[in-house]
Amino acid sequence: MKTFVLEGKSREIAASSADQKRSLSALRKNAQVPAVLYGGEKVIHFSVSFDGIRPLVYTPEVFLVELTIDGAKKMAIVKDLQFQPVTDELLHVDFQEIFADKPVMIEVPVVLSGYAEGVKAGGKLTLRMRKLKVKALYSNLPEKLVINVDKLGLGKSMQVGELTFDNLELMNAKNAVVCAVQLTRAARGAAAAAAAGK
Known part of the structure; x- marks a missing residue:
């Protein structure tokens, strides 16, 4: 999996909620995004520049994040993003610290490869799940999950439940449909014509 390098600066948490709102508002006015890193020995509150984090947020790809906060390096993944409901402005980012010897859960994009038998017969291939949740050591995390559909009728x-990948466990429900070849009207018509001609 690709690594995204990001710099952060630790920030103080104000005692009162009013002061906290003011300090967060001031951060955002200076094109800084408040962030929190969970999962380590202590929770770290910090901020990152909007320009620095933008390529990480607005992409379909998934990255490991090499965070440097006040000179200290941590490996992390993005756990949650909060946006302003009306303006869609990025308000807050939650990161989870990850460790080489502990499995991590993350959603990985699905890519279909091959030419399905059912498509050759006139059907339409649809991808129902664009991402799958996987559990693995971060050294084994793939950038994408490639699924071959050649034999899909x-x-x-x-x-x-039909999928397996080396060194990782799929965490979604086993009966969840990842992709399907649907009968199109044309395929139904061709099947009906073939049946009538017998």
Whole structure:
């Protein structure tokens, strides 16, 4: 998995909620995004520049994040993003610290490869789950999960329980449908015509 390098500065947490709101507002006015790092010995409150974090947030790709906060390096993943509901402005980011010897859970994009038998027969291939939740050591995390659909027939689907990948565990429900080849009107018509011609 690719690594994204990000610099952060630790920030003080104000005693009162009013002071806290003011300090967060001041941060955002200076193009800084408040962030929190969980999962280590202590919770770290810090901020990152909006320009620095933008390529990490606005991408379909998944990254490991090499965070440097006041000179200290930590490995992390993005756990949660909060946006302003009306303006869609990025308000807050939660990171989870990760360690080489502890498995981590993260969603990884799904990519379909091959030419499904059902598509050759006139069906339409649909991807139902764009990401799957995986559990693995971060050294084993893939950038994407490639699923071969060559043998997927017309009207058939592929479920999570049918998939296996080396060195990682899929955490979604086993019966969740990842992709399917749907019968199109044209394929139905061709099947009906073939049946009538017999």
